[in-house]
Amino acid sequence: MDGYLGVIVIVAVVALLAAGGLFLLFRPGRKAPPVKPPEAPTLPEETEKRPAAADEEGEGATTTLPPPVKPAEPLVKEPEVEVPPPSAGRMVRLRERLARSQSALGRGLLELLSRDRLDDEVWDEIEERLITADVGVAPTQAIVEELRTKVKVLGSRTPAEVRNLLREQLLAQINPDLDRTLHVQKHGERPAVVLVVGVNGTGKTTTTGKLARVLIGDGKHVVLGAADTFRAAAADQLQTWGERVGAETVRGPEGGDPASVAFDAVVKGIDQKVDVVIIDTAGRLHTKTGLMDELGKVKRVIEKKATVDEVLLVLDATTGQNGMRQAQVFAEVVNITGIALTKLDGTAKGGIVISVQRELGVPVKLAGLGEGSDDLAPFDPEVFVDAILGE
Numbered sequence: 234m235d236g237y238l239g240v241i242v243i244v245a246v247v248a249l250l251a252a253g254g255l256f257l258l259f260r261p262g263r264k265a266p267p268v269k270p271p272e273a274p275t276l277p278e279e280t281e282k283r284p285a286a287a288d289e290e291g292e293g294a295t296t297t298l299p300p301p302v303k304p305a306e307p308l309v310k311e312p313e314v315e316v317p318p319p320s321a322g323r324m325v326r327l328r329e330r331l332a333r334s335q336s337a338l339g340r341g342l343l344e345l346l347s348r349d350r351l352d353d354e355v356w357d358e359i360e361e362r363l364i365t366a367d368v369g370v371a372p373t374q375a376i377v378e379e380l381r382t383k384v385k386v387l388g389s390r391t392p393a394e395v396r397n398l399l400r401e402q403l404l405a406q407i408n409p410d411l412d413r414t415l416h417v418q419k420h421g422e423r424p425a426v427v428l429v430v431g432v433n434g435t436g437k438t439t440t441t442g443k444l445a446r447v448l449i450g451d452g453k454h455v456v457l458g459a460a461d462t463f464r465a466a467a468a469d470q471l472q473t474w475g476e477r478v479g480a481e482t483v484r485g486p487e488g489g490d491p492a493s494v495a496f497d498a499v500v501k502g503i504d505q506k507v508d509v510v511i512i513d514t515a516g517r518l519h520t521k522t523g524l525m526d527e528l529g530k531v532k533r534v535i536e537k538k539a540t541v542d543e544v545l546l547v548l549d550a551t552t553g554q555n556g557m558r559q560a561q562v563f564a565e566v567v568n569i570t571g572i573a574l575t576k577l578d579g580t581a582k583g584g585i586v587i588s589v590q591r592e593l594g595v596p597v598k599l600a601g602l603g604e605g606s607d608d609l610a611p612f613d614p615e616v617f618v619d620a621i622l623g624e
C-alpha cells in the first residue's frame with residue numbers, strides 16, 4: 234500500500250512540474266516570434282524609376298528610393314571657344330565708329346574749303362584744324378600748300394571737287410603704298426613671332442588678345458606668351474583672351490623673367506607646330522637703359538629658337554604728343570616694324586596716324602576701335618580717310 238502511495242506522489246509532482254513549465258512558456262507579456270514587416274506600398278512611377286540593382290536585392294530590400302542623382306556640375310566651366318570673324322573687311326565694319334570720332338574734322342575742313350573766298354585767314358584756320366587733330370606741323374604745311382595750289386587751278390569748286398582734293402591730300406600723307414601686312418608667315422616648321430611692346434595702359438594686353446583673335450579668324454594657330462610678368466593681372470587677362478579663342482597662354486611667376494616666359498612660349502609654339510607666337514611684354518618705361526635691357530634680352534632669347542618677325546608698338550591715340558614721345562623711346566631701343574594705334578574710337582585727333590608714321594618711319598598696321606573683342610582691324614587708309622570725310 235505504501236508503494237502505491239509513493240507512485241501516486243511522484244506522478245502528482247511530475248504533473249505539477251509540467252504544468253509550471255507550460256505556464257512559463259506561454260505566460261502573458263512574452264515576446265512573439267519575429268514577424269516580417271509588411272512591405273511599404275510602392276508608387277507606380279517610383280517602380281519605373283527604380284534602378285535594376287534594387288530589384289535584384291529581392292525580399293527585404295527597402296522600397297524608399299534615394300532622390301535621383303543629378304550629374305555632377307563641373308566646378309570650373311570649360312570656356313566656350315569662339316570662332317572670331319576673319320580680318321578682311323573689319324575696318325569697313327567698324328567705319329561707323331571711326332566716322333563718329335573723326336568726322337568733325339572732315340566736316341570742318343570741307344566747310345572751310347567750300348567757301349567762295351579762300352583768304353589767308355581761312356587757310357590759317359584750315360592749318361589750325363589739322364594741327365589740332367595731331368596731323369603734325371610738317372604734314373599740315375604740306376597739305377595746305379598742295380591744297381592752295383590745286384584750288385587756284387580749279388577756280389570755282391563743286392562740293393565733290395573739294396572733297397576729292399582733300400581726300401587726295403590726306404591719303405597722300407597717310408601713304409597707302411606702305412606695306413601694312415603683318416609678317417606672320419611660318420618659317421618651315423617654325424612659327425612666326427610677334428613681339429608686342431608699348432607703355433602700360435595703352436591697350437597692349439588687350440591688343441595682344443585681339444590680335445590673336447584676328448589671326449585665329451584667319452585660320453592660324455596661335456600661342457600666346459604672357460611676358461608682362463610685372464602685373465599678374467596682365468597674364469590672367471591674356472589667358473582669358475586665349476581660352477576664349479583656343480590659344481594656349483604660356484605664363485611664368487609674377488615678377489619672373491620676361492625673357493624666360495618668351496622663350497618658353499616660343500618652344501611651346503615650335504613643339505605644337507603653331508603658325509604664330511605672340512608675346513605680350515611689360516616694357517616698363519622706368520629708364521631707357523632698363524627698357525633696352527629688358528626688351529633686348531627678350532628678343533635675344535627668342536632668337537635662339539626663332540625669328541622675331543614683327544615688333545608691334547601699341548600706341549594710345551588719345552595721348553597725343555605725350556604718347557609720341559614714349560613711342561620714340563621704344564623706337565630707339567627696339568626695331569619697331571609696325572604700329573597698333575588703339576582707342577581711335579575715343580579721340581577726334583585721328584591725325585596721329587600721319588604724325589606717328591612720319592616720326593617713327595613705320596606704318597600703322599592695326600587700328601583699335603573699341604573695347605570689344607573684335608574691335609581691332611587691319612588699318613586701311615582709304616576707309617580711314619572716307620570715315621573722316623563722311624560718305
Ligand SMILES: Nc1nc2c(ncn2[C@@H]2O[C@H](COP(=O)(O)OP(=O)(O)OP(=O)(O)O)[C@@H](O)[C@H]2O)c(=O)[nH]1
Pocket residue numbers: 432433434435436437438439440461464467574575576577578579600601602603604608
Ligand atoms: N575705347 C577703346 N578702349 C581700348 C582700346 N584698346 C584697349 N582699350 C582699353 O584700354 C584699357 C587698357 O588696356 P590694357 O590692354 O589693359 O592695357 P595694357 O597696355 O596692357 O596695360 P597693362 O596691362 O597695365 O600693361 C582697357 O580698358 C581696354 O579695354 C580701343 O581701341 N578702344
